[in-house]
Amino acid sequence: MSDLLIHHVHIAAESGIFFGWALLRQGRIAALGTHESLPTEEDVEQIDGGGNHLLPGGIDPHVHIRYPGGAHRETFLTGTQAAAAGGATTIIEHPISTPPQYSKAILDRRIEALRDQALVDVAFLGAAGGDHLEEIAPLGKSGIVGYKTFLHQAPEGREKEFEGLTSKDNHQLFQVLDRIAGTGLLAAAHGEDNDLVSGSIASLRREGRTFPRAHCLSRPPLVETLAVERLIRLAREAGARLYLVHISTAEAVEMALKARAEGQEIYIETCPHYLYLSEKALDEHGAYAKCNPALRSEEEVARLWKYVQDGSIDTVGSDHAPYTVAEKEQSPDDIFVAPAGFPGLETRLPLMLTAVHDGRITLRRAVDLLGGNAGRIFGLGGKGTIRPGADADLILVNLRESFVVRPEEMFTQARDIALPFRGKRLYGRIKKTFLRGHLLFDEGRIVADGGWGRWITGRPS
Numbered sequence: 001m002s003d004l005l006i007h008h009v010h011i012a013a014e015s016g017i018f019f020g021w022a023l024l025r026q027g028r029i030a031a032l033g034t035h036e037s038l039p040t041e042e043d044v045e046q047i048d049g050g051g052n053h054l055l056p057g058g059i060d061p062h063v064h065i066r067y068p069g070g071a072h073r074e075t076f077l078t079g080t081q082a083a084a085a086g087g088a089t090t091i092i093e094h095p096i097s098t099p100p101q102y103s104k105a106i107l108d109r110r111i112e113a114l115r116d117q118a119l120v121d122v123a124f125l126g127a128a129g130g131d132h133l134e135e136i137a138p139l140g141k142s143g144i145v146g147y148k149t150f151l152h153q154a155p156e157g158r159e160k161e162f163e164g165l166t167s168k169d170n171h172q173l174f175q176v177l178d179r180i181a182g183t184g185l186l187a188a189a190h191g192e193d194n195d196l197v198s199g200s201i202a203s204l205r206r207e208g209r210t211f212p213r214a215h216c217l218s219r220p221p222l223v224e225t226l227a228v229e230r231l232i233r234l235a236r237e238a239g240a241r242l243y244l245v246h247i248s249t250a251e252a253v254e255m256a257l258k259a260r261a262e263g264q265e266i267y268i269e270t271c272p273h274y275l276y277l278s279e280k281a282l283d284e285h286g287a288y289a290k291c292n293p294a295l296r297s298e299e300e301v302a303r304l305w306k307y308v309q310d311g312s313i314d315t316v317g318s319d320h321a322p323y324t325v326a327e328k329e330q331s332p333d334d335i336f337v338a339p340a341g342f343p344g345l346e347t348r349l350p351l352m353l354t355a356v357h358d359g360r361i362t363l364r365r366a367v368d369l370l371g372g373n374a375g376r377i378f379g380l381g382g383k384g385t386i387r388p389g390a391d392a393d394l395i396l397v398n399l400r401e402s403f404v405v406r407p408e409e410m411f412t413q414a415r416d417i418a419l420p421f422r423g424k425r426l427y428g429r430i431k432k433t434f435l436r437g438h439l440l441f442d443e444g445r446i447v448a449d450g451g452w453g454r455w456i457t458g459r460p461s
Contacts, residue, residue, distance in 0.1 A: 002045050003030075004437055007038055009049030009396065012056065012367050014387040022054060024392040027436030031388055049396055052431060053363075057089025057120075057393030058349050059371035059384045061269060062245055062317025064341070065091075068113045069098030069161070074322040074413045076117035077450040079345065082320075082412040083120045084433045084440040084448075086346035089393035090121045090383050090456065092317075092374070094148050094188070095165060100127035102164025103135045104142040111143075111455045118453030119440055121393075123380065125188055128180055130172030132164040140183030143457040145378045146243065147180050147187055149173070151227050152194035155339070168194055170230065177238035186267070186378065187235065188243040191227035191252065192219065192293060201336050210334040212282040212290070218336070219294040221249045228252040232259045232266065241265045243377065246319050248274045248293040250303035257312055267377050269315045272344065272351040273420065274304060281420055287328045287338035288419040291319070308369070309361055314377065316352055316369045318344030322414030343418040346410050351421070353399060353428025363399075379458030392437035401429040411446065 007021035013032055020034040023044070033039070065079040083091050093110075101107040101124060114122055126139040128147040136147070151173065154162035167173035180187040200218040204210065209217070228244060232255060235242040247253055247270050256266045273291060278298045281289035289295065296304075307313045321341020331337035349370055355361045361369075375384030382391045402425050407418040433441035440448045 003043070005039060005044045005046045006049055006054060006394070006396070007046065008035070009052055009054040011054045011386060012363060014385045017363065022386065022394070024434075024437040027392055028382075029386060029388055029390050029392050032386070052396050052398045054386070055087075055367060055395050055397055056371050056384050056386050057395055057433065057435065058087045059090040059092070059374040059380065060088040060318050060320070060345060060348060061092045061315050061374040061378065062271070063091040063093050063320045063345065064096050064322070065093050066097045066322070068109070072324060076114040076122070077119065078411060078413040079320070079322070080117070080119040080122070080450070080453055081446050082343070082345040082410060084435075084446065085411050085430070087349035087395045087397070087430045087433060088120060088345060089395070089433065089435045090123065090371070090380060091345075092123045092125060092145065092378060094125050095127040096161050098160050099163045100161070100165045102127035102129065102132045102139065104139055107139065107142050107144065114453070114455060115451065117450040119446070119448060119450055120435055120453045121383075121456045122453060123378065123456050123458075127165040128176050128187070129164045129166045130168060130176060133175055133179060135164065136176065136179040137182060140185055143455070144185065145380070145458045146185045148190070149176050149187065150190045151231070152190075152192055152197055158339070170234065173230070174234050174238060177235050177240040181238045181240040185241070186243045187240045188245050189231050190245055190292075191231055191247070192223050193227045196223045196226065205336065210336060212286040212335045213279055215282060215290050215335045216279040216294040219292065221251065221296065221300065224249050224293050225251045225255065228255055232256065232264065235266075236264055243267045243269065245269050246271050246274070246293060246317065247313070248296055248304070249300060250307060253304070253307045253312055267314045268312065269317050270304060270308065270313050271317055271319045272348055275301060275308065276351055277420055282335075285419050286332075287335060288342060288417055290335060290338055290340045291321070291342065292340040305360065309365070311365070313369070314373045316348065318348040320345045320412075322412060323417055324414070325416050328417050342420055343410070343412045343414045345412060347405060347421050347426070349430070350426040350428045353397065354426045357399065357427035380456065392434060394434045395430055396432040398429045398431055399427065402427045403429050
């Protein structure tokens with residue numbers, strides 16, 4: 001691995017943003033300096049950054065690849081190519097698969113499946129649910145960086161994808177959180193109330209209300225806030241560290257902040273689609289804009305932005321969820337049949353850099369949301385930051401250059417369902433992506449083979 005000097009760049013380093021250079025050696029950041037102190041070593045490969053910004057490679061804390069169980073939707077190769085193109089050099093893969101990794105044996109099979117495919121680094125959450133409680137503690141010693149549980153029953157027809165992953169009532173949920181607490185790892189929880197959702201869907205179907213926006217009617221804000229309220233209380237009683245995934249309402253954030261102020265360890269994640277889309281997107285895109293939790297009102301979107309801006313929300317994850325067109329369109333007259341979710345790996349970082357361009361957040365805040373905080377929260381030492389000794393996971397970005405989202409140009413295997421942001425003009429074009437100093441993505445092209453990425457586990461900073 002040759003040494004590399006990237007110069008003539010604005011560096012978003014841990015110590016601050018400055019104009020200068022970064023020297024990379026053996027996959028790590030060896031040194032940083034200002035432009036006036038540019039090294040003169042002749043045997044070092046050099047890249048002139050052209051005055052662009054050098055940012056830490058992103059850590060996407062919420063990604064669904066599903067391979068090998070869902071090869072028709074995404075593979076580790078296509079998914080991590082999409083990650084590299086979208087500026088993420090590390091992804092945390094969530095356990096919806098066939099089956100989910102609720103045991104070490106299943107986890108080992110998933111790790112083996114990524115070895116020759118992954119272009120970026122991959123960490124795993126383990127599955128935790130009421131039907132395989134005995135597996136939770138042993139799994140915590142297998143290299144996962146946390147657990148994931150759902151508070152609702154498995155979607156009809158997808159039971160195998162959710163085995164060992166659901167806590168369908170308070171008794172199961174407390175047992176799950178209690179066992180996770182014993183491992184010291186994070187409990188990542190999908191906060192939607194099962195009874196409200198299932199009851200609402202049944203009522204709407206009886207009334208013949210199965211049009212696209214009925215999905216939002218079946219999952220109003222109360223579905224999230226009631227679940228988050230239970231999660232906070234039960235996690236407190238169990239002593240579990242809590243990571244609230246894809247929060248979509250300001251009230252849920254406020255409940256978490258109150259508990260945090262009282263000493264409870266809670267982290268809050270949201271997603272770009274809850275900041276840039278509203279429930280109106282279902283009128284235009286139907287099932288292609290269906291996600292869980294459901295998209296909210298424009299007023300709720302505005303309220304959520306406040307907590308992104310003031311530092312209350314810790315991370316922004318894509319909740320990348322690949323499906324096929326056939327799966328999305330299997331029942332055009334019944335929105336409740338189509339699976340929820342859509343691709344987000346290639347739009348997550350540009351959407352948040354567009355927020356920087358528009359003056360909604362600072363670049364420093366964007367860097368924290370897109371990777372810095374996730375690295376600290378999940379114990380991924382040396383990831384998501386620029387400092388001497390850290391992994392040389394970097395992206396070169398032109399913050400001033402705009403582009404239009406074109407799904408046909410995406411690398412995800414699920415590009416045909418990536419409609420919600422199609423045609424949107426974004427700022428912050430990713431020019432190059434490096435993993436441990438190795439160039440993965442260059443001016444719109446993948447330039448590295450699968451297998452460069454690794455399975456990673458938590459480690460000290």
